Amino acid sequence: MTASWKQLFFQILLLVFCRHINTKTPGPTPPPLAPSGPLPTDVRSVVLKGESQTEKVEVVNQVNLTLECTWAGNRDKQPNITGLWRKDGDEIENSLLTVQLENEQYNLKRVFNIVSEENLGNYSCLFGNEARIDFVLAAPHMGEVRDKPIVGYVGDTAVILCKMEESKPKPSTWNWYRMNGTDKEQILPAAEPHRYEIKNQAEKTKLLVHNLTEADSGLYYCAAVYPISTTMGHVELKVITFFEPLKPFIAIVVEVIILVAAILLYERSRSKKNYAAGNETNDQSNTLTQGENNGLEGSSSMRQRKV
Numbered sequence: 001m002t003a004s005w006k007q008l009f010f011q012i013l014l015l016v017f018c019r020h021i022n023t024k025t026p027g028p029t030p031p032p033l034a035p036s037g038p039l040p041t042d043v044r045s046v047v048l049k050g051e052s053q054t055e056k057v058e059v060v061n062q063v064n065l066t067l068e069c070t071w072a073g074n075r076d077k078q079p080n081i082t083g084l085w086r087k088d089g090d091e092i093e094n095s096l097l098t099v100q101l102e103n104e105q106y107n108l109k110r111v112f113n114i115v116s117e118e119n120l121g122n123y124s125c126l127f128g129n130e131a132r133i134d135f136v137l138a139a140p141h142m143g144e145v146r147d148k149p150i151v152g153y154v155g156d157t158a159v160i161l162c163k164m165e166e167s168k169p170k171p172s173t174w175n176w177y178r179m180n181g182t183d184k185e186q187i188l189p190a191a192e193p194h195r196y197e198i199k200n201q202a203e204k205t206k207l208l209v210h211n212l213t214e215a216d217s218g219l220y221y222c223a224a225v226y227p228i229s230t231t232m233g234h235v236e237l238k239v240i241t242f243f244e245p246l247k248p249f250i251a252i253v254v255e256v257i258i259l260v261a262a263i264l265l266y267e268r269s270r271s272k273k274n275y276a277a278g279n280e281t282n283d284q285s286n287t288l289t290q291g292e293n294n295g296l297e298g299s300s301s302m303r304q305r306k307v
Contacts, residue, residue, distance in 0.1 A: 039064045039113070046070070046133050054134045059114055060169045060226050068109040069125040069133045077101055083108045086124045099127065117229040139226045140168040142233035149236035152212045160235050162222030163204030171224035174198070174205035177232075179219040187220075212239045 045068040046055050059065070073081075078101065085095035085108075099106045108125045114137065123135040142164065152158035164171065176198055177184040187207065189196040197208040209216055217239045223232045 039115070041066065043068065044135060046135075048072075048131055048133050051130065052132045052134070054136060056136045056138070058140045058169070059120060059137050059228050060139065061228055062115045064111055065114050065137075066109065066111045067123060067125065067135050068107065069127075071106045071108075071127050071131045071133075072104065073101065073106055073127075074130060077104070081106060081128045081130075083128075084126050085110055086126065088121045089124075114228065120229055139229040139231040140164060140171075140224070141231055142222075142224070146235050149238040152209070152216075152237060152239050154212055154214060154239060154241050156212050158209045158212055158216070158237055158239070160207040160209070160220055160222075160237060161204060162224075162233050162235065164224060166203060168203070169226070170202045171226055173225045174200045175223040175225060175230075176205070176207045177221040177223065179221070184221055209237070214239050214241075 039062050041064045043066040044055065044057055046053060048069065048071045057065070080098050080100050083097055083099040083106070085092040095110065099108055106127055108127065110125075112123065113119070120137045120139070123137060124132055125135075126132050142162065150158060150160060162174070176187040176196075178187055179185075187196050187198070189198050195210055197210070199206040199208070205222055207220060207222070217237055219234050219236055221232050221234045223230050
């Protein structure tokens with residue numbers, strides 16, 4: 001095999017390999033690297049008022065998170081009650097214990113190692129069947145959600161924006177995806193530089209879609225990537241032709257033309273009827289006039305004969 005044939009063979013293998021790379025559905029956030037030192041610590045404490053309460057906790061990095069629940073109890077305060085912890089509705093192993101009444105209240109505390117996306121979720125502390133506090137652990141949510149679609153015209157450029165609130169932690173990077181059937185296909189501007197352009201800033205990102213076609217309509221997802229997890233938002237793009245906004249105006253013009261034509265036809269028909277009625281009246285008048293003249297002539301002749 002010559003050198004040129006070998007080079008061609010390896011190019012074909014490389015092409016086949018690249019075509020089988022799956023970039024459609026974004027996978028979970030890659031597991032973070034093992035910490036080189038002890039994890040930072042954080043404490044979230046909630047004093048329960050009533051029978052249930054929900055506390056949202058934003059997590060960005062790996063952390064040893066202490067969740068603490070305090071409940072004043074009911075009127076019939078028992079010296080001790082049963083407490084336990086649950087994650088996403090399932091009881092956490094070895095979390096069932098007896099909680100003593102101290103200083104007229106019950107305290108339940110536990111430390112959780114949050115080191116990956118799987119550790120996020122809903123953590124609940126329960127005081128028997130009487131009181132409950134939910135801690136919802138998640139990456140920061142998008143600060144702005146657009147309900148109405150972005151409208152672009154065929155041949156133009158659409159600018160799709162996603163951003164976090166200024167008070168939120170800044171993501172490590174941003175990614176963009178497009179809904180393709182039931183999958184989310186990642187947009188890679190390097191593969192199609194004439195079609196897509198991504199401009200990332202600390203708290204926001206822009207996707208520019210050039211040379212729009214009607215096939216570009218659909219859902220676009222922006223992903224804010226944090227060390228612990230990824231949070232996503234979506235925006236709908238609707239691509240229309242320049243003729244589309246004129247449709248209501250054209251429909252109104254057509255209705256006006258039809259209405260004017262109907263009025264003109266009605267007026268023309270009415271004029272013909274009036275003209276025909278006028279001619280008939282004139283004919284009747286002429287007939288009566290001739291009859292009267294004949295009558296007058298007859299009476300004159302009768303008078304002359306009598307004389």
